[in-house]
Amino acid sequence: KTLHGVALAAEGLAATARDGRMDPALARRQAELVARSARRAAAESRDLLTDLRRETDPAHGTDMAAELASRTADFAARTGLPATFTDTDAGTPTSPVPPVPPSVARQLLTIASEAMENAHRHASPTRVEVRAGVHGGSLRISVYDDGQGLPAGTNLEELGRAGHFGLVGMVERAASVGARIRIGRGEHPRGTEVRVDLPLAALTPGGRNP
Known part of the structure; x- marks a missing residue:
């Protein structure tokens, strides 16, 4: 779901650039959204991998x-x-x-x-x-x-x-x-x-x- 959000945010940024009337403030907000969502996806991936490695450690x-x-x-x-x-x-x-x-x-x-x-x-x-x-x-x-x-x-x-x-x-x-x-x-x-x-x-x- 987070990766889907990254794709939607990136598509919105691309659409803003294509229409030829790019609002710098809007473009900045959309770019920040892409960055935040990508960082969240990376964190979720790390959490998942960490959890999978710990599955065999019942003490953890x-x-x-x-x-x-x-x-x-x-x-x-x-x-x-x-x-x-x-x-x-x-x-x-x-x-x-x-x-x-x-x-x-x-x-x-x-x-x-x-x-x-x-x-x-x-x-x-x-x-x-x-x-x-x-x-x-x-x-x-x-x-x-x-x-x-x-x-x-x-x-x-x-x-x-x-x-x-x-x-x-x-x-x-x-x-x-x-x-x-x-x-x-x-x-x-x-x-x-x-x-x-x-x-x-x-x-x-x-x-x-x-």
């Missing part, structure tokens, strides 16, 4: 709080949309967010990133809030935006038929690691919350839930 887990904080900050810098990350376990050493196997972490981080991108593209929010912590024996990650929310009656089957596979992909990714996902307003009066709950038992070898 991903620090989810640090990764989510980094991705949230990157999202805010890239889009200009206020976004914050809160480690709900901060200050409670009895229940810290445990290290997560890289293969599982990759799916959870992709869900969180996709939720932020969906909010930016479709919901017109004024802010995005990302949280992570341990709740009732599960690792919980939530992404909330205060935007316009999902249309009434939205369901995965209709989304799939319409070609909107972002939410469908989130559900599939959550299922692949034994997590439960909820997409809706949650306890908020408006907006959308994507909440993933992964039982801590699923983080141990042979402990993944169906």
Whole structure:
């Protein structure tokens, strides 16, 4: 998806140059977008390769709080949309967010990133809030935006038929690691919350839930 964004941004820059009325300010913004997107694609590629190399090292887990904080900050810098990350376990050493196997972490981080991108593209929010912590024996990650929310009656089957596979992909990714996902307003009066709950038992070898 990031590489597709690079291509679209580059095509926009080329179109601006072809029309013979290039606005220097617009051209600069488009070029900066290409550069930012390319750097993001490179970082994602490095992360993927690193994760693949760590798959055979069960002792090496991903620090989810640090990764989510980094991705949230990157999202805010890239889009200009206020976004914050809160480690709900901060200050409670009895229940810290445990290290997560890289293969599982990759799916959870992709869900969180996709939720932020969906909010930016479709919901017109004024802010995005990302949280992570341990709740009732599960690792919980939530992404909330205060935007316009999902249309009434939205369901995965209709989304799939319409070609909107972002939410469908989130559900599939959550299922692949034994997590439960909820997409809706949650306890908020408006907006959308994507909440993933992964039982801590699923983080141990042979402990993944169906």
